[in-house]
Amino acid sequence: MARHSLEVIREHIDSMPLIDHHVHSCLAEKPSYERLEKLICESAGPLGEGQSRFDSQAGFSLLRHCSPLLFGSRCRIDEYVKLREHMPEAEIDARMLGNAGVSDWIIDPGWGGKELISLDEFSHRSQGRVRRLLRLESLAETVLASTAEAGGFPETFRSELAVQSVGCVGFKSICAYRCGFDIDWQAPSDTDVADAVMAMDATARSHVQNPIITSFIIHEAMRYELPIQFHVGIGDRDVDLRHSNPLDLRSLLIEAERRRVPIALLHCWPFERECGYLCQNFTNVYMDVGLTMYLTGIQAVDSLRRAMELCPFSRLLYSSDAWGLPELHYLGAVVFREALCSLLCTWVESDSWLPDDALRVADMIASGNASRLYGLSTQDM
Template sequence: MMADPVDELLAGLPLVDHHCHGVVTADLDRTAFESLLTEGEAWPDSGISLFDTPVGAAVRRHCAPVLGLPRHAPAGDYLARRAELGAREVNRRFLAAAGAAVLCVDTGFDSGRLTSPAELAEPAGAAAYEVVRLESVAEAVAAGGVAAGEYGAAVRAAAEDAVRRPGVVAVKSVAAYRTGFALDPARPSAAEVARAAAAWLARPGARLADPVLVRHLLWTAVELGLPLQLHTGFGDADLRLHHADPLLLTDWLRLTAGTVPVMLLHCWPYQRQAAYLAAVFEQVYLDVGLALHHVGPARAGAVLAEALEITPFRKLLYSSDAYGLAEFHHLGAVAFRRGLAKLLADRVAADELSRADAERIARWTGRDNALRVYGLTDPAASRGSGGLTDSGGPAATAAPAAPVPPMEND
């Protein structure tokens, strides 16, 4: 039986992962490993293993062979082999197997425990770029000491400094976690920002969760001029999922039309809502990263099919949103390649797409759409140029063997 050309194209396509995180660098015991398999909490005394989930089964099926194990290897065998190889070799194998040529890395959460962009990209053979998390910028300004009346300007200046760092290609907000999207869409006045800042700064160490200050960050992102990544949908246990529906951004998107690209991350279970926004607002793009490795390759095509029901083909991007475990870089890529290949092959077989159309959509989604919207060099033309090729990202330290809290890592 001849291989499908679209499947072959996707299998060999150097991907642009437009949103991901670093990986831990220390060996992990079972509790620590399972804590990173979930967006919630590990339950070590419950009798419920996180290997007995769709993502756990997908790891045993698709990641075990990369470690030299048979498909569906038992969890104990999998973890023993991982320990035998050591974290450095495990990370090298999975990052190389993912086949990403470009990694855009969110450095705003847990950067001390994870690899820097350059450290992530080196074993992958990829170019690394940085995504600046705006809440982290604002919280650093607050921690450094600032008067309430100067807060707005100080955050703007700090954000401008952050995006001038070499290799920065985007900014990101986790407004979905902090307040949800049911916000007044209007730009807050300087007086509103100062009043809200005074209340927040009076509580040293509190995370930024004031609606006015979150709005201020969103409008600061517009002023910075880079693509803005927004977490939407599926995430950690401190998220109120119904507040992360991207449709709640509709009025803000109307006000910001013609400014910066807005990249809706993850989206599940709101991929259809995100598709609507991408269909009607020029500046909106989306991915279904994170969801793909959690549903596994068996269901990735179904999620992608819903995202592509009405999304313009130049608006869907690939991301893994891999965090902590190098397995997720590989598993996200496998799920994306296989899911999209099957979806496109089915449409070609039904004569809904030509094969040439299917091949264009595959290239656009896996690589070219991200290159275009972020203004990146085609890795096929100049592999590795323009990214962070040294220690330009935040310094990384060894990750602890204890469970890593999964709060806001998306």
């Protein structure tokens, strides 16, 4: 009976549709070996002579899962790259995206967009529905580049936000990369914002790091009552983890809760427990473990386990945060399914969970929670 139940859970998790609530598009051009190696991890460049970033959990996971899908069997990395060079990128996209089992992709197009295929083309290749996020820092930088008078920035930003938010299902902030979370989250006045803009040179305008501007754009986005996503924790070396602890968002979360604005914490490593605590203690906070899944490969189960210690299961979401390489869109989904299955089957086998509860929670995390959070209608599903 128990063995039958575990098999039912495995088959269900393997086939259940996912909603990838934070992801990016795929590269338009075929990547070189060096670009491929760099994109499998959050890296600054090569490790050095005689070393490879493919010698990692992410690299081994890629070969384990992606080479059979593309070429029929597992192979070494040099063989993989050589075979990949002779396959059209559109065909690689179709295989990887189509086999991820994702019904809806909620895409952040705000970084490196010129290198990527369009959202329409992504939808075509993936055979899935595409939704759009609006990256707040990118919009602020666009407005700053076209606003001569500092005093005109607040109202111009509001006007552009109203235009650009049409059709979006949520917003995204990368303030963890820019100024960190340990700032004054009280809403600034227009005068304070104008003074901050006046003090900015051209470089500062093109790369917003000012905490006053950051607080302003977040508070303006809250007026729309759409989910606001925050990158948390793990990233490339530009993010200072000392200043990206989500506990420093507490005052902002209190204000967002008062205004009924959902907050989604992305990726979260090494702060999965802190994020789970916030999800448990606020009525408006959600989380995922995002790119941690494909970066940690076979060890991804540990990150998901930490998230599921405190986070209410109705607040846990799936995302891949894949950018550029279609392998990452596929790996995010495959590794997530594998980690979730491992945990749920362990808990059912130990008689801690009932099989029906495991199936219900799997569906919640895979798509149900995201559908509710982003207002995806049953017709869309």
